Amino acid sequence: MVKDKIIDTSTQTKRNRRFVGILFIGFVLVLFIAGVGICFGGPAIPIGSVMRVFLSHAIPGLTFDLSDIREVDQAIVWLIRVPRVLLAGLVGAMLAVAGVQMQGLFRNPLAAPGLVGTSQGASLGGVLAFATGAGLVNIFAVPMFSIVGAFVALFVIYMLAHREGSTSVGMLLLAGVALNFLLSACVSLVISWSWKDYEAAVEIVAWLLGGFDDASWTYAGIAFAGFLPAFLLSTWYARDLDIMLEGEESARSLGVGTERVTWWILLSTALLTGVAVSVSGVISFVGLMIPHLLRLLIGPSHRTLNIASAITGAWFLIAADILSRSLIRPEVIPVGIITSLIGAPFFLFLLVRERKELEIL
Amino acid sequence: MSSLIATNVGIQKEGRWLLRGASLSLESGRVTALVGPNGSGKSTLLRLLCGLWSPTEGRVDLDGKSLAESSPIQIAKRITIVQQSISLRYSFTVREVVEMGRYPHTGRMNAHSDSDQRIVCEAMEKTDIAKLADRHANRLSGGEIQRVLLARCLVTEASTILLDEPTSNLDLEHALDVLHLCRDLSREGKSVVIALHDLSAALRFADEAVVLNEGRLVDVGEASKVLTPNKVQEVFNVQAEKVQSSQGDLGFLFRKQGGDDGIGKTESP
């Protein structure tokens, strides 16, 4: 009996310890990597200058003599590098949390924004915002269109792949592939229509390529405005989603309003993906890898998974962005390529692991 | 004291009536067995009784209020169900799965209080899964899952407990444990409804029996009166014989209809 009691809490304790560890290390890494990004992520500005510019902007009341620092360097530090790491961190957190939501909702570890067409839906939305000219008039038009696009894509894939409380891997992936093709075709179609206006087309293509090169405080603000409510929403429904993992009907018998939860989670995922795509383009695999690895470490409970994914996604994408800027300086490799180079092999590994389930289909 | 009353309920899915004209009144302190062949509507009736499905016609009332007008949480606090062949696919610990049963009480944000913890521990003791508490739920055997789900339904503290084939995956010892537990629960004042294939168990453990066939309630009443060899023959299409053990327990023995010497034949002692 005494022995039982000791075993009784060990998995839980282990997971809790790991969760705290991941949070702690995550915070340290976010601060450290963000610091590295601000100080060294880009052309060499003396670290002393960077610190002075950063501190005199970040801490009100604190002023340094900045007269020896070029005006462009000041602008680079405060108007590009700082919002850039913030944006990368927020987008990483958004994609990872979106992945958690989708994997939970589909009850399937292979669901992720970039794989099942949600990101493509957001892209199509954004491209339409440009093509109709709305994107040039209002800075919120692109995020709004993207959110709607992500939501529609997500809803369609959910309707296609979700049957009687669960989702088959095969259906999800096949429907995802089809939807991705369809949406990409639509994106190409819209681009070819707008090609008459070369510059608009270039702008669309540049936007689609994504990355954090256009980082600004406005973008960081938009990202935060999208992240906060979606994150709160998903954390609010974390326990419901936990229960729904083990069957929708039994969840309903426990009083979980599964339909309402599903709608809110779909909405929060669309918000996360749509805003992420609108400020940084399609960045694949972050939403697949991070939730999956963390689930192995800290268990499937959504409350802890959400928080841990947010922080891990943040430092991961800040780091990937620094790599994208420093591997072949002064040139830039789009950050999506970095995450895909790491993520695609991981995805193949997952597929091999899930092969048994795939073969049944 | 609570009452769950089904009045003339029926449900139609994809143009077919799964169940029709079922009227039933469940009282606390009683164990009710639902018996009938496969597809006779046992699981359908259970789903209707806990509001998972809304009846196409008729109504189900909990304490005089229609289930259709009650919120899921209100229902979950009063009625709980363990469904058939549920698999647990995620690596929640057994304790976490059982704790999910507290959802109707704690809601989505509140932490589990000491009394919640106590209820969870008690339920796990009762269902003999305390030693599994730390195991990953996706690594359990079918029988273990059945008991974990039973524990989860106990912690809801609902006064009406619906169990769909709770003994189907269990070995003899645990099956008997579960049936005894049902009887204990009914003595604590709960109303327990079990869908059962084992007619002998129904005879021994149930106070009431409901016989279903082809989506109709064939008979409702005291178990010993309803479960007669004739009724069994009529509904299940097998010859049955009621026997009594040396200790006075009643049971059934079956013989293939018409054949005096076929497979499935059981000799009387």
Place this chain on the structure above:
Amino acid sequence: MKGKSTSICLLLVLAIFFTACGKKGAEKNSDPVSDSSNPVRNSELDAGFPRSIQTIDGEIIVPNKPKRIVSQTLTTDEILLDICPMDRLVGIHTVSLDPAFSNVLDKAEPYRDRAVNGTEAVISLEPDIVFIASFSRAEMVAQLEAGCDAPIVRFSDFDSLDDIRKNIRMTGYLIGEETAAEEMVVELNRRIEAAKSRPRDATPPRVVSFGPAAYTAGDGTLFDDILETVGAINLSAKNGVEQFGQIGIEQVAFWDPDWVVCGSDPGAEEATKRWFFEHPVLQKTRAAKAGNLVLVSNRLYTAASQHTASLVELLAETFYSNGI
């Protein structure tokens, strides 16, 4: 086992990718003719046909003076429309009639019914020589070779003013109009020399080519050669960008150029200007403060023919007077 074969496949794909990239560099060294500025040896100037040159596709032999010439690149269209008699030029590319790219809209207009695009159309013209683009795929070359009994000429170098001179001379040589081609080169040289001789500032202007699409022309590009010719410093090349590369706004701001050159289309100038002068960081650069954004129409920006002289003139004029 499966995992292993998967990774081998991945490696193969990568290997092919890098080989392809390497080739691009290798091709540059195979000069069609030994003398880089004058491919036509004097002794051959008046010699008749057959004529031959070495290209990346091997030796090209033109048996007779071509009478049915088809051009499928903008560059050769632009050259041929000036040096080739109309009756011998039986096909040009449709792009020559596209106002977004063509510098020869007026000259191409009479050829409207001969403007074609694609292998089939080319074959149906029964050409006796075909000029195609360097980026044409190998199967297009094979199809053309199979479909028409004519030499297929593929120019691959457009990376310097010398390349342009060479391409003009080679085109003239192959169609037997070497005198006209030589005149064109002389005129090109005259305009470039005139641009070079403009009075310059003491310190050479520091220039970056950059636009909303974030690409810049680095070392080994025609644009780099033009900047060198007019005595300006190409900051991208100086900082190690090879060919065309993607760079960030931050990088451009850090270099703090005196001038930013940006390709643009008619009608899009205002949007590009807004992008540049209203960007919170770019507006802090010397170029933005001095209003030094040079918008070059894309047809001039992407030209690699005698019309490139206009870009040389434009840049020299812009850098060494005040403002745009």
